[in-house]
Amino acid sequence: MFAENKLTEDFGDIRNFLLSEREKTLSEAEWRFRMRGYGYNLKRVDTGYEVARMTTQQVIGTLDL
Template structure:
């Protein structure tokens, strides 16, 4: 998926991108909405957030926030 306008499969790059986006938002809901706009689905789990690529909803990894 795209992170910083480049196609990537690297969870490290995706994590860095999503955490930078989190800093720009006021709430978790807004952050999740922005992530969906970039093609990522964030689902809250016990360990943090599960990150999936849309539209297939393919799980890429977990963010511990």
């Protein structure tokens, strides 16, 4: 998937990208909507957010927030 205009499979890069985008938004709903545009589906779970690819719904990691 893409993060910071580069193709990456490293969840560390993806995590940094997601968190930097979160700082640019005013609400959780706006952030989740923006991430869908980048191809990431964020699902709220007990420990934070589950990050999955939009195309396959394959979970690639969890953000602890």
